[in-house]
Amino acid sequence: MSWAMKIIKNYLLLNEENLKTTDANIWRLSVLRSILLMAVVLTSAIVLHSSYTAYVQELYYVLYIIIGFAPFLFTALAVGIKHIKIASALLVAIVLAASLCIMSFTIDLPSAQYGLLFLFTLPIIVRVVYGVKASIAAMLFNLVPYYLLINNVKLSPLFGIDITLPYTHTYLASLLFLFFNFCVPMAVLRVMSSLEKQSEHNQLQSRKLNKLVKGYQEIFNNGGTPSFFCDEQGRILQANKAARALVKKFRPNSEYIQDLFTLTLPITRGVNQTASIYDNPEQEFEIQPASLMHHKKQLIHCHDLSANKKSLMELDAFKKQQYEKHYFNELTGLKNHHFWKKAESSDSIFNRHIILLKLSNLREINLQYGYSQGNKLIVNVAALLQNEFASNVKIYQFPGAKFLIILNANQLSSHTIEHYLNRKLPATIAINLGNSEVDHTLKWRAGHYHVSRDVSVDAAAECCSIALSQSTELLPYMSFSANTVKSIRENTQQKDRVKALLDNGCLAIYLQPQVSIDETIIGYEVLARLKEPSSGSILQPHQFLPLVEVNQWEVLFTQKIIDATLSLLDTWPSNLPRVPVAINLSGPELLNDLFYEKLLRRFSESPKLCQSLKLELTETSVLASHNETKRRLTSLANVGATIIIDDFGTGHASLSQLIDMSASVIKVDREFIDRVETSERHRKIVKMTLDLAKSLEMQTIAEGVETPAQLSVLKEMGFKHFQGFLFGKPAPIEYWSNAIKAQA
Secondary structure, three states: OHHHHHHHHHHOOOOHHHHHOOOHHHHHHHHHHHHHHHHHHHHHHHHHHHHHHHHHOOOHHHHHHHHHHHHHHHHHHHOOHHHHHHHHHHHHHHHHHHHHHHHHHOOOHHHHHHHHHHHHHHHHHHHHHOOHHHHHHHHHHOHHHHHHHHOOOOOOOHHHOOOOOOOHHHHHHHHHHHHHHHHHHHHHHHHHHHHHHHHHHHHHHHHHHHHHHHHHHHHHHHOOOOEEEEOOOOEEEEEOHHHHHHHHHHOOOOOEHHHHEOOOOOOOOOOOEEEEEOOEEEEEEEEEEEEEOOOOOEEEEEEEOHHHHHHHHHHHHHHHHHHHHHOEOOOOOOEEHHHHHHHOOHHHHOOOEEEEEEEOOHHHHHHHHOHHHHHHHHHHHHHHHHHHOOOOOEEEEEOOOEEEEEEOHHHHOOOOHHHHHHHHOOOEEEEEOOOOEEEEEOOEEEEEEEOOOOOOHHHHHHHHHHHHHOOOOOOOEEEOOHHHHHHHHHHHHHHHHHHHHHHOOOEEEEEEEEEEOOOOEEEEEEEEEEEOOOOOOEEOHHHHHHHHHHOOOHHHHHHHHHHHHHHHHHOOOOOOOOOOEEEEEOOHHHHOHHHHHHHHHHHHHOHHHHHHEEEEEEOOOHHHHOHHHHHHHHHHHHOOOEEEEEEEOOOOOOHHHHHHOOOOEEEEOHHHHOOOOOOHHHHHHHHHHHHHHHHOOOEEEEEOOOOHHHHHHHHHHOOOEEEOOOOOOOEEHHHHHHHHHHHO
16 A cells, blocks of 8 residues: 555655745646545545436436536646646636536425535645635625625526435535545645745754854954954954954953054955054964855955964975976986976087987886886996996986986097997996896997087987987997988878878778679779878879888778778679679787677678678788687687688688688688799699688689780689689779670
């Protein structure tokens, strides 16, 4: 029963939340629903009995009138908070209609008078749902039924219809009893419940507010900052504990705030000023007027500045210490890159040689001997450099185990940078391991720049960094060259160009056909190009694929190809045969979780896609033989994807890995096909690959077929599928569609 009561309470809006609300519409709707629901429940027996009696006596118009009230009742019960006015109007209409029906269709005077009495409930109902004025209007309206009652006036039956039944007097008496004794009291109880709940809530809030005020008073009285309540003239009305102690200590007879402090400005809200206590100039305070809001009172806080002077001095000392740390390396004590920028200028480095040294094998030393030994090594190396170089050589320590050295022009006049550094730099260093010492080789890299023009210190350091970035194990010492910058800039521009084309969807899909032994097209390989939108020029793979690999854009690049290929399949020309297309995977994208999950979901959810899209994994990729790559390829194969091993025989895959990859097609690389007609060794390798594929029940495709002679040899060997320039170069789909039209 608890769930039934919960449903009724929620419907009648009698739960705790709705009883506390101050929204008038909530309790009005609750009152309406309570009256209507009680009316329906309590009068159900009367309605059923009177309807049955009317039906037995064939007084069908009585039945129609009784049943006619049902739509209004249930409509009023169904409306919500947004249509409360409709429900209110329906309730008033029901009361009026019921009264009028009783008065107009009942011949018996006492029964008709029940209808008049029924109208006396209108003022209460109207007050609840419409307000005071409407309630007064209802009271005035009820003077009419009152007049009729005291004069025993009976209205003539309307239309000559008499709805009097054998038990009409009982029905009407019961109806009035139920309505006056249950429905109207329930409405009043609902309103009183809301008022009581809100009163309790207000009392609770009042107690909380009083507690909060007491808390603020406690904070005011016991706050560490002296605070005063003053009137507009500055008369001290109230002071907290700290303020009273201040007055007692310095100016016991202070009646005004001006008696305590030497103010230079009038007390103005929001305007702070510094003032000292009379006859005590060393006692400085910041006067902060907080408010002048209530009853013309103002709250004034007095912040002791003299007490903060010591802290400020300590803070200044700390800042100075941190400032010094900022310009020196904490580990070696050498001046750092911040000092370099502060101390040096374009003039001081002009015609100097700047060398940026890097200890390139510090990471290996840290891993081998530990970071503590690595730190000791850096300290020792710094000491060795300071001892080795002349006193007029400036040495700075830069982040990342780097040292920047400034040499005069004459110090390198007769030496190359390689000769000079090989002579100066320590080659080995002793590392103490507790009971023993080991000599560890130091591997140096250096970038050199001769400042022969007016440049900033940042630009000079950047030139050294550029030169350092170009150093290798074979050429560890590099000098800066403008051509290097030009090359880096061109590479950066090309990188930005390729990235912009990828991001903006400037991908051109080319197709190269794969044919059967009778040269019928059985599929296409998808080959990507990048197309300049402005000029329409096409970037070939060698112009962008190295950048894709170096910058690790494989996932983005392959995703763009898949999206473009799926779009191509959706708009496939009707005159081209529906054959599968194959896209290339390089390996890294398969190890990307998001890419792999999306690809697997596409194949598992679309059996049609498994028939139209194949996956070629380039065997030359190192990641092609990765265990996780093979596992994921197996999962793709299990859901129906066709896996093709591209460039077979030239990469990292072994025969055992070939089985693990779950591939069903092998593409023999063009490197073997190219000399198959002239080299017996190549023919044997190709034949062996073909036999291996047959034994594993795998299909084979000969890739890179360019001459009829090659095709003839391959057919004799047993190849049935081919790809190469002999059958067509990669071209857009429009080319192949037009070629079909031309043949037709």
